[in-house]
Amino acid sequence: MTNEEFHLLKYPIGELNIPQNSTSQQISEWIxxxxxxxxxxxxxxxxxxxxQLNWIYRPEGWTIKQVVHHCSDSHMNSLIRFKLALTEDMPTIKPYYEDRWAKLVDGNSNDLNYxxxxxxxxxxxxxxxxxxxxxxxxxRQYIHPEHGKRFSLEQTIYIYAWHSKHHLAHIKQALKHKGEF
Incomplete structure (x- = not known):
C-alpha cells in the first residue's frame, strides 16, 4: 500500500481544514x-x-466498534468544551489520549447500545x-494545550461536524472492504 493510499484510508473525506470565517448558513448546516x-x-x-463490528477501516486502524465508542467519548468531551467556553473566560480544556481510551474495556465492547x-x-x-x-x-474561545492554539466555538462546530462525517466514512469504509486490507 502506498503512502497516498494509506492517507486516503485515514482521511476518506480529506484532512481537517478549519475555515477562518463562516456564514450563518454554513453554521446551520454544520449543526x-x-x-x-x-x-x-x-x-x-x-x-x-x-x-463485522470487529472489522477495521484501515491497516492499524480502529474497529467499527472502537470508532463508535470513540465518537461517544469524543463528543462527550466536545459538549464539555462548549460549556467551558460559554461559562469561563478563555478556559484551557483538558485533552485526553483517545488511542488509550479506545483500548479500554468499554471501547472494545461488542455492545454498542450504551x-x-x-x-x-x-x-x-x-x-x-x-x-x-x-x-x-x-x-468565544478556549485554549487547546495539545495544539497550543485558541479555538472559537464557531470553529469547534465545524470541527465536530467534520469529525462526525470523518468517522461515518470510516465505518462505511470498513463495511465496504469487510475489514480486509
Whole structure:
C-alpha cells in the first residue's frame, strides 16, 4: 500500500481544514450534520454481527466498534468544551489520549447500545445549545494545550461536524472492504 493510499484510508473525506470565517448558513448546516450523526451511526451499525463490528477501516486502524465508542467519548468531551467556553473566560480544556481510551474495556465492547444512547443524548443536548448561540457566543474561545492554539466555538462546530462525517466514512469504509486490507 502506498503512502497516498494509506492517507486516503485515514482521511476518506480529506484532512481537517478549519475555515477562518463562516456564514450563518454554513453554521446551520454544520449543526444539522451534528444533529443527524447519531441516527446515521445507528443505521450503519444496527444489524452488524460481532464479526463485522470487529472489522477495521484501515491497516492499524480502529474497529467499527472502537470508532463508535470513540465518537461517544469524543463528543462527550466536545459538549464539555462548549460549556467551558460559554461559562469561563478563555478556559484551557483538558485533552485526553483517545488511542488509550479506545483500548479500554468499554471501547472494545461488542455492545454498542450504551455508546449509541450516549451519542443520541449528547447530540440532542449539544444541538439545543448550539442553536441558541449568539454571534458573540460563536466568537468565544478556549485554549487547546495539545495544539497550543485558541479555538472559537464557531470553529469547534465545524470541527465536530467534520469529525462526525470523518468517522461515518470510516465505518462505511470498513463495511465496504469487510475489514480486509
Amino acid at each position: 444539522n450534520e451534528i444533529e443527524q450523526f447519531p441516527e446515521a451511526v445507528v443505521a450503519l451499525t444496527k444489524n452488524l454481527s460481532n464479526e 455508546s449509541l444512547m450516549l451519542l443520541k443524548g449528547l447530540h440532542a443536548k449539544l444541538v439545543i445549545l448550539l442553536r441558541s448561540l449568539t454571534p458573540n457566543d460563536l466568537k
